Each structure stands twice: as structure tokens, then as C-alpha cells.
Amino acid sequence: MTTPPAIQIRDLVKRYAPTGKAPGKLALDGVSFDVPQGQIFGLLGPNGAGKSTLINTLAGLVMKSSGHVEIWGHDIDRHPRNAKASIGIVPQEIVFDPFFTPVEVLDIQAGLYGVPKAQRRSMDLLRAVHLADKADAYARSLSGGMKRRLLVAKAMVHSPPVLVLDEPTAGVDVELRRQLWELVVKLNREEGVTVVLTTHYLEEAEELCDRIAIINHGKLITNKPTRELVDMAREKIVVLTVDRDVSAAPQHPAFLKSTVAGERTVEITYDKDRMNAGQVLALVQDQGYAIADVSTREADLEDVFVRLTTAG
Numbered sequence: 001m002t003t004p005p006a007i008q009i010r011d012l013v014k015r016y017a018p019t020g021k022a023p024g025k026l027a028l029d030g031v032s033f034d035v036p037q038g039q040i041f042g043l044l045g046p047n048g049a050g051k052s053t054l055i056n057t058l059a060g061l062v063m064k065s066s067g068h069v070e071i072w073g074h075d076i077d078r079h080p081r082n083a084k085a086s087i088g089i090v091p092q093e094i095v096f097d098p099f100f101t102p103v104e105v106l107d108i109q110a111g112l113y114g115v116p117k118a119q120r121r122s123m124d125l126l127r128a129v130h131l132a133d134k135a136d137a138y139a140r141s142l143s144g145g146m147k148r149r150l151l152v153a154k155a156m157v158h159s160p161p162v163l164v165l166d167e168p169t170a171g172v173d174v175e176l177r178r179q180l181w182e183l184v185v186k187l188n189r190e191e192g193v194t195v196v197l198t199t200h201y202l203e204e205a206e207e208l209c210d211r212i213a214i215i216n217h218g219k220l221i222t223n224k225p226t227r228e229l230v231d232m233a234r235e236k237i238v239v240l241t242v243d244r245d246v247s248a249a250p251q252h253p254a255f256l257k258s259t260v261a262g263e264r265t266v267e268i269t270y271d272k273d274r275m276n277a278g279q280v281l282a283l284v285q286d287q288g289y290a291i292a293d294v295s296t297r298e299a300d301l302e303d304v305f306v307r308l309t310t311a312g
């Protein structure tokens, strides 16, 4: 039997109603994907793609227009309490009452989730996020990075099997980012927590995530194991200007892709592990073209991202 997914999303649509001057907005346009149990899953997309809308739907903060969502097997419409108990959300914005101490923040949150006193583990959580020595400090006296870590602890008070982090490292410096990711990896590896995170930092998604989904304009563009996406980054592109107009791009089985980019320009994508630009040129020349100009560029994950999000 296959393990059921941690999160199942089917045909999710969110249309924000028009308000006053603002027109309505189709923020999620029929999104379907699964988040496998036990993984670190990256949700990427440019600003306004619909990531926060999706996460807030999971959190029960946005009412979807249609579609079906299950968290840890619990339908968010039919069993909202169970669904909510199965997920912890680390929001984008830092929001704390500045007069509570970290241990109070966690105790209050545990109370909201109905965690019995005997099962509360506020100090354990503070230790896990390296804030034990700040347990009794005012939240307002914590640094930005400490506040982020406290938010992670807060999302974990009810021991959910799924943890979602919405752009947790936006505006956080490199060192703190690294600490936060170490914490996420630890929760995943040692406690088996399934993690979903959104980030703009592709190289981090590449390093951390088992799988990456990309959304743009409310649609899912790709959803692949990170390794496969990175393999796409093995591609290199050579742009050739030839001596006469091209009506059809020169084709060869060794080319991954060949397209006409202008009257005399063709773009050929090839696998840089299997051939080099010189061999590409030779194959084009074999087809009777003289080459007037050449440039090449590497495709990295960023490129793949841009290509996928601007296609179509």
C-alpha cells in the first residue's frame, strides 16, 4: 500500500471578490498536487503567483472558491478541526504581543490549541529553536532572527505532523537563514515532520527540498523531484545568427530543443554534459548554414524557473 500524502490539493480555485475600486482576482486557477509525507517540499513562484493564498487556504484563513483539500487525510471542509490540528503555519509577518515572554507566547498558543498542561512542551521547543535562555525575556527584546525561530516553535506547540513556512527567510540575514534551515532540517529528519516552505531563494530550495513545485499566475507549472529540476539546469543554450533567413530551425537528435528566435537567429538547447557548443555549431554548419555570430548561456535553476514561469 502506498503512504497517503501529507497534503492533497485538487482543482483548487480561489477567486477574490471585487471590492470598491479593486477588481476581482483569480488567485488560484485549478491547482492540483500532493505533498508526500516526510518530505521537505518547496513551493516557489514569483510575487503574486498565489503562494500565500494557497498557504492561507491550508491554514483556514482564506475560504477557497472551489476544489478539495485534505491535510493528513482530513478534509478541510468536513473535518476542519482535525485538519487544523494536523498543520502548523509559520506566517510571513512577525506578529507577537511585545509584552509576552517566549515561554508565555508558547503556553498561550498551546492553550488555544487545547493542548493539556501536562503535554505542553514549551521549554523543549524553546531549546529546539535555541531560545531557552530567552524564555523569560520580552518578545520585543528579541532580534529578528530570534522572533522567526519563536514563530517556528509557536507553529509546533500542538505537535502537528505538517509544518508550513511562508517565506520564513525574507529579510533575514545569511547566518540566521542558515540557522533557520538547520532547524527545519532537524524537525524533518529527527521528528519526521513534513515541511512545506515557500521561498524566493532558489539555491536554498535546491539544497533543502526533496521536491519543488512552481506556481505562476495561479497555475501549477511544474512539480518534480528537485534532482529532476536540477537536471534541467544541465541544459546550455547557444544562440546562433546565420547568414540567411531561417524558416525552420535546424534539427538534430542531439539537440534538446531548437527554435527560430528571429529571422536569422536560432536558439539551440543542448546537454552540456554530452556535447559542447563547437559540436552544436558543426552540426548546424553540416546543414548548410554559415554562422555569423554565436553566444552561449548556462541554464541554472534560476533560468529554468524563469523559463517555466514565463512560458506560454
Ligand SMILES: Nc1ncnc2c1ncn2[C@@H]1O[C@H](COP(=O)(O)OP(=O)(O)OP(=O)(O)O)[C@@H](O)[C@H]1O
Binding pocket: 016, 017, 022, 025, 026, 027, 045, 046, 047, 048, 049, 050, 051, 052, 053, 054
Ligand atoms: N484579499 C485579497 N483581495 C484581492 N486580491 C488579492 C487578495 N489577496 C491576494 N490577492 C491577489 O491575488 C494574487 C495572489 O496573491 P498571493 O499573495 O497569494 O501571491 P504570492 O505568490 O504569495 O505573492 P508574494 O510572494 O508577494 O507573497 C495577487 O495578484 C494578489 O494581488
